[in-house]
Amino acid sequence: MYEWKLNEIVDSGICARCGTCEVVCPNNIIKFDEKPYIEEECLRKGHGMCYDVCPRVSSGKYQIKIREKFKEEYYYGKSDIEGQDGGVVTAFLKYLLENGKIDGAIVVGDECWKPVSLVVQTAEDLLKTAKSKYAISTLDALRKAGEMGLKRVAVVGLPCQINGLRKLQYFPYLAKYDGELGRNGKPVKLPKIEYLIGLFCTEKFEYNKMKEVLSKHNIEIEKVEKFDIKKGKLFIYIDGEKKDIDLKEFEICPGCKICRDFDAELADVSVGCVGSPDGYSTVIIRTKKGEEIKNAVELKEGVNLEEIEKLRKLKLKRFKKEVERRRENNEYISFYWTSDYGGIGKRADGTYFIRIRAKPGGWYSIDEIKEILDIAEKYNAKIKITDRSAYELHGISGFDVEEAVLDLTNKGFITGSEGPLVRATLACPGGGNCSSGLVDTFELCKIIEDKFKERPAPYKFKIAISGCPNGCVRPQVHDIGIAGVKFPSVDEKKCNGCGRCFEVCKVEAIYIRGETSYTNYNVCIGCGKCIKACPNEARDVKEEGFMVYIGGKTGREVVKGISMKINSVDEIINLIDKVLVVYNKYAIKPQRERLAAVMKRVGQETFLKEVMKLMKKESAY
Numbered sequence: 001m002y003e004w005k006l007n008e009i010v011d012s013g014i015c016a017r018c019g020t021c022e023v024v025c026p027n028n029i030i031k032f033d034e035k036p037y038i039e040e041e042c043l044r045k046g047h048g049m050c051y052d053v054c055p056r057v058s059s060g061k062y063q064i065k066i067r068e069k070f071k072e073e074y075y076y077g078k079s080d081i082e083g084q085d086g087g088v089v090t091a092f093l094k095y096l097l098e099n100g101k102i103d104g105a106i107v108v109g110d111e112c113w114k115p116v117s118l119v120v121q122t123a124e125d126l127l128k129t130a131k132s133k134y135a136i137s138t139l140d141a142l143r144k145a146g147e148m149g150l151k152r153v154a155v156v157g158l159p160c161q162i163n164g165l166r167k168l169q170y171f172p173y174l175a176k177y178d179g180e181l182g183r184n185g186k187p188v189k190l191p192k193i194e195y196l197i198g199l200f201c202t203e204k205f206e207y208n209k210m211k212e213v214l215s216k217h218n219i220e221i222e223k224v225e226k227f228d229i230k231k232g233k234l235f236i237y238i239d240g241e242k243k244d245i246d247l248k249e250f251e252i253c254p255g256c257k258i259c260r261d262f263d264a265e266l267a268d269v270s271v272g273c274v275g276s277p278d279g280y281s282t283v284i285i286r287t288k289k290g291e292e293i294k295n296a297v298e299l300k301e302g303v304n305l306e307e308i309e310k311l312r313k314l315k316l317k318r319f320k321k322e323v324e325r326r327r328e329n330n331e332y333i334s335f336y337w338t339s340d341y342g343g344i345g346k347r348a349d350g351t352y353f354i355r356i357r358a359k360p361g362g363w364y365s366i367d368e369i370k371e372i373l374d375i376a377e378k379y380n381a382k383i384k385i386t387d388r389s390a391y392e393l394h395g396i397s398g399f400d401v402e403e404a405v406l407d408l409t410n411k412g413f414i415t416g417s418e419g420p421l422v423r424a425t426l427a428c429p430g431g432g433n434c435s436s437g438l439v440d441t442f443e444l445c446k447i448i449e450d451k452f453k454e455r456p457a458p459y460k461f462k463i464a465i466s467g468c469p470n471g472c473v474r475p476q477v478h479d480i481g482i483a484g485v486k487f488p489s490v491d492e493k494k495c496n497g498c499g500r501c502f503e504v505c506k507v508e509a510i511y512i513r514g515e516t517s518y519t520n521y522n523v524c525i526g527c528g529k530c531i532k533a534c535p536n537e538a539r540d541v542k543e544e545g546f547m548v549y550i551g552g553k554t555g556r557e558v559v560k561g562i563s564m565k566i567n568s569v570d571e572i573i574n575l576i577d578k579v580l581v582v583y584n585k586y587a588i589k590p591q592r593e594r595l596a597a598v599m600k601r602v603g604q605e606t607f608l609k610e611v612m613k614l615m616k617k618e619s620a621y
Helices: 020-024 049-053 061-068 088-098 123-127 140-147 159-169 171-175 207-216 254-258 290-295 305-328 336-340 366-378 401-410 441-452 500-504 529-533 569-586 595-602 604-619
Strands: 030-032 036-038 073-077 104-111 114-120 152-157 192-199 226-230 233-238 241-246 269-272 281-285 344-346 352-356 382-385 391-396 463-466 480-490 510-513 516-519 539-550 562-566
Touching: 020 030, 020 049, 020 140, 020 159, 049 159, 049 171, 061 159, 061 171, 061 336, 088 104, 088 123, 088 152, 088 192, 088 269, 088 281, 088 290, 104 140, 114 123, 114 140, 140 152, 152 159, 159 171, 159 192, 254 305, 281 290, 336 344, 336 401, 352 401, 366 382, 366 391, 366 401, 391 401, 441 463, 441 569, 480 516, 480 529, 480 569, 500 510, 500 529, 529 539, 539 569, 562 569, 569 595, 569 604, 595 604
Parallel strands: 104 152, 152 192, 192 269, 463 480
Antiparallel strands: 030 036, 073 281, 104 114, 226 233, 233 241, 269 281, 344 352, 352 391, 382 391, 480 539, 510 516, 539 562
């Protein structure tokens, strides 16, 4: 056996046998025979794309969901096409093909019920695949589609396959690189996956073992016309007769025992018979693309959600039982589901940390701190306070992560502020708390958090608010930095030239001539100290607002943001929004290109002109 990083997943029985790893290998050395293996030595020992797309290494679900804006709409329906439970999937694919939405569909056909991955390009060929198979299948036709030159495809798959393909869609955001290059210097050629159609699934079986069980009941698999699973039984249709076998007689794929996804929750649209009348399919629409199924099939409301929820709970119960069994026997577990939630990270010692998104401005009530302490104590966690005023709970066992996150959520905390998204807004104490503060940083921070918290971005996106130009939170080196400013004017009738303003000015922007003080506005930073310090009330506010910095960063390279004066909070919100829009437009290297790098590549002036144009367009309405 060759050394391969995914051996820890495959050999431990956690492998979902989805086949995604086989599809993405640029050297085509991963093969699939009921489960994946490598047929020759891998130069990087599997430390590459195959590992990064594996849904049993991590689900990537949190980052995927905030980008897809998933929802759940339940319907049932059937088409006029003969197929499994009303032929809904076939009808949708037929619509997509005939309307030029896709160049082909990746579906599962069969050879005597042994699943075979197929590329289908015509409605006629679709009809030949319109039945359900319950044995392990692969996705190798996706690779064939790329080699055939197809540009856009729809894929029909089981929940594990949909998870792997969603990770492939968002690969740079999850894996932090564009994709593995093969020995020829090129990545694997794959079409763009336009639609993901998920199938309800409780489990799947190994084909040969399934065939053996059928044989015990004197059933020749070659003569079977249709299979169906309902109420714990496998129904077999032969020559118009229906037979059934208890599912307990079949040995399910080991990886299915640790699966917790019944209805392919990362699909654009999910389809299955559970919850619908006989002859119909339940349809769960989750994305904008999924809504297009309404153009192909007439859908009705009234799905029995209790039936769906019952199977979800059943699968989750089996998952928990398998996790506990592995725990008791000290067997390997990848804890792939921890990435279902935001703010979860793995520590060097194999335990996990949970980051709690900082409260606006880093202000916590006594009760909130007590609640965090109670949860930390419950899970024997260490506490770290980050430089953005967030609490992190460290040293949590993988077995406890989900429960700890749910405890925090129930107390009103958000776990997150980690990864390629808008991080928690950093703010100094500000006006009303600090003697130098010119603006209420808490209120501004709250408005920004309400609008932008956990908003996806190409890379981490950091915002800082300083109550004055002192910049204690370093607004100049954030993606967006904000500092309150007040520039002074002088009432010459009240000024007597006492010099107090001159003494408090830190930047020497004030000079005295006779009985009057003057301000050099080329030097003045708008800190407002002279206004507060004047004993004669001779200094007033000439202009106030915010100095905003765009495109700053620290780290390996320190970049100071481009500064501009902004007068209102509404303008700040508009600016942040449009900066994110333009950043998303021009970023070509997710997780490797901060805003500063994109602005430099595009041209700072070009970038900001586009931001200003979008801001004015919104203001016009």
